[in-house]
Amino acid sequence: MLQSVNLRDYMLHNPVKLSPDDNVMDAMRIIIEHKISGVCVVDAQENLVGILSEMDCLEAVLGAVYNNTSIGIVRDHMTSDNLVVAHPNEDIVDVAQDMLHKNKRRRPVVENGKLIGQITCRQLLSAVMKFRN
Numbered sequence: 001m002l003q004s005v006n007l008r009d010y011m012l013h014n015p016v017k018l019s020p021d022d023n024v025m026d027a028m029r030i031i032i033e034h035k036i037s038g039v040c041v042v043d044a045q046e047n048l049v050g051i052l053s054e055m056d057c058l059e060a061v062l063g064a065v066y067n068n069t070s071i072g073i074v075r076d077h078m079t080s081d082n083l084v085v086a087h088p089n090e091d092i093v094d095v096a097q098d099m100l101h102k103n104k105r106r107r108p109v110v111e112n113g114k115l116i117g118q119i120t121c122r123q124l125l126s127a128v129m130k131f132r133n
Contacts, residue, residue: 007095008088010127011109011117017042020049020075027074028057040108040115041078048085048108048115050078085110086119096124 016039018027031039031054038053052074060077064070086095086107099107099121109117 005091005093006088007086007090007092007109007119008117010092010123011086011088011119012123013117015040015108015115015118017115018052018074019043020073020078022074024052024057024060024071024074024077027052028061031057036120037105040118041074041080042115046114048083048110048113050074050080051083051106051108052078083108087111088116092119092124092127095119099124 016030016034016036018030018039018041020041020043027039031037031052038051038056040048041050041052043049056077056079060071064072084098084102084104084107086109088109088111095107099105099119106118106120108115109119
């Protein structure tokens with residue numbers, strides 16, 4: 001069905017990114033404006049350091065309300081441990097199966113430690129639709 005199985009051919013090449021020092025409220029605005037469910041967090045050298053999801057933001061807001069504190073910055077709420085990443089030359093079917101197995105909607109694509117893209121369920125579905133016809 002697919003003409004190529006190389007992830008590089010289907011990934012989003014310029015994913016939305018945040019800095020770990022960005023304010024969570026600004027991150028929420030970006031997530032809403034771009035209609036995405038999460039965003040990659042990179043340092044000044046474009047190294048992937050985390051992922052901030054809608055759920056992370058919601059947890060930050062509810063925690064701030066409950067504790068009567070400020071919401072804080074991305075670094076305090078992002079997922080940074082045991083990040084699962086893809087490499088641009090991986091097989092798209094293998095990546096899709098692993099995402100499904102781990103119940104993850106997105107996967108950063110990293111090359112030499114640098115974020116170069118992202119693959120999401122939406123890109124996977126688009127690839128299938130593109131080559132189905």
